[in-house]
Amino acid sequence: MAKARTRKPKRPSRFTAKTADKHDLYQRSVQDVDTEVGFIDQVFRSIRKRAPVSLCEDFCGTALLCGAWVKKNKNRTAIGIDIDPKVLAWGVEHNLSPIDEPGSRVTLHQRDVRKPLPGKVDVLGAFNFSYWIFKTRDELRRYFERCRKGLNKDGLFFLDAYGGWEAHEPMFERRAIAGGFTYIWDQDKVDPITNHILNHIHFEFKDGTKLDKAFTYDWRFWSLAELRELLLEAGFKDVRVYWDTSDDEDHEHYVPRARAENQPGWLAYLVAS
Ligand SMILES: C[S@@+](CC[C@H](N)C(=O)[O-])C[C@H]1O[C@@H](n2cnc3c(N)ncnc32)[C@H](O)[C@@H]1O
The missing domain is CATH 3.40.50.150 (Vaccinia Virus protein VP39)
Known part of the structure; x- marks a missing residue:
């Protein structure tokens, strides 16, 4: 989620999907x-x-x-x-x-x-x-x-x-992260009957490469x-x-x-x- 506070970059733009570590x-x-x-x-x-x-x-x-x-x-x-x-x-x-x-x-x-x-x-x-x-x-x-x-x-x-009301809408929240990559919070699905939700985290890099669905969260909204x-x-x-x-x-x-x-x-x- 949007809980990010970013660190200062050590080396700019060293991230690419080929070498990036999703936990990092x-x-x-x-x-x-x-x-x-x-x-x-x-x-x-x-x-x-x-x-x-x-x-x-x-x-x-x-x-x-x-x-x-x-x-x-x-x-x-x-x-x-x-x-x-x-x-x-x-x-x-x-x-x-x-x-x-x-x-x-x-x-x-x-x-x-x-x-x-x-x-x-x-x-x-x-x-x-x-x-x-x-x-x-x-x-x-x-x-x-x-x-x-x-x-x-x-x-x-x-x-x-x-x-908040934006928590219930399908949306992509993009945020530039220090070091040179983009974090994307993807609110994919919300079921208003069960309150089941499906969210993903994707990452995009300056060289055009991507890590799609690096993390997926199959949750109930409480x-x-x-x-x-x-x-x-x-x-x-x-x-x-x-x-x-x-x-x-x-x-x-x-x-x-x-x-x-x-x-x-x-x-x-x-x-x-
Ligand atoms: C979103 S990560 C949380 C990482 C970190 N604690 C944070 O605050 O960002 C969720 C973690 O929960 C673990 N997990 C999922 N179901 C679990 C379960 N039933 N018991 C223990 N760990 C579980 C996953 O392996 C994953 O590492």
């Missing part, structure tokens, strides 16, 4: 883990009046967030969970091994997020809407129950969501109201929505809000305790 392109296009870690830290401290130590990232993919988490403080540990052994191996090679000692405080588990967590944590995160793979209320409630059981007593569950209800039904006591109040497109500023004005497209975080 993904990280450059949609992840800003330092900002995300800062947000988690700030929210946890403001609600719990202590520093969070352990984090588990469900659907961790390349474990970029886990790496950023442990780098911030020498006491921190992280668990990453993903079903795909290849993406985990990529993460070890490119994100964890290169950071040396902090990387050894990250444990990756190749498993389905529906299985119980391997240990209790302060912070559990499910980002970039990955939990939208659950397409029924029962499936999603069961997943949320499993998340609640994996938290320490004062632990917090962080997840994100997107919406509204914030449904998510709050299901989190409460799953046993969470409090669910806060953090809404982006920044007027600056390049900088986000999330604050807790009980109500909001709809916008063409928005991203929000939910924090459940």
Whole structure:
């Protein structure tokens, strides 16, 4: 989704479909883990009046967030969970091994997020809407129950969501990424009866080559109201929505809000305790 904050190019226009690595392109296009870690830290401290130590990232993919988490403080540990052994191996090679000692405080588990967590944590995160793979209320409630059981007593569950009226229209959102390639978010299908949606990420390069459907997401669209209800039904006591109040497109500023004005497209975080 449009969650990109781009990095400065190291070498311009070195990307081409022949040599590009889709995980590298993904990280450059949609992840800003330092900002995300800062947000988690700030929210946890403001609600719990202590520093969070352990984090588990469900659907961790390349474990970029886990790496950023442990780098911030020498006491921190992280668990990453993903079903795909290849993406985990990529993460070890490119994100964890290169950071040396902090990387050894990250444990990756190749498993389905529906299985119980391997240990209790302060912070559990499910980002970039990955939990939208659950397409029924029962499936999603069961997943949320499993998340609640994996938290320490004062632990917090962080997840994100997107919406706004543009979220329901077929469209291509193109964004130039530093380094010389274009990220394309493709909202391919929305079924208004089931709320099932099909999205893709494509990449285009300056030499005219393309990586079509580098990633495909077969999801159900969930509204914030449904998510709050299901989190409460799953046993969470409090669910806060953090809404982006920044007027600056390049900088986000999330604050807790009980109500909001709809916008063409928005991203929000939910924090459940
Ligand atoms: C969109 S990526 C998320 C990457 C990263 N966490 C982020 O925030 O951008 C979704 C990941 O979820 C993983 N995944 C899909 N279904 C899963 C399941 N049932 N259990 C664990 N991981 C799953 C995929 O292998 C993929 O790496």
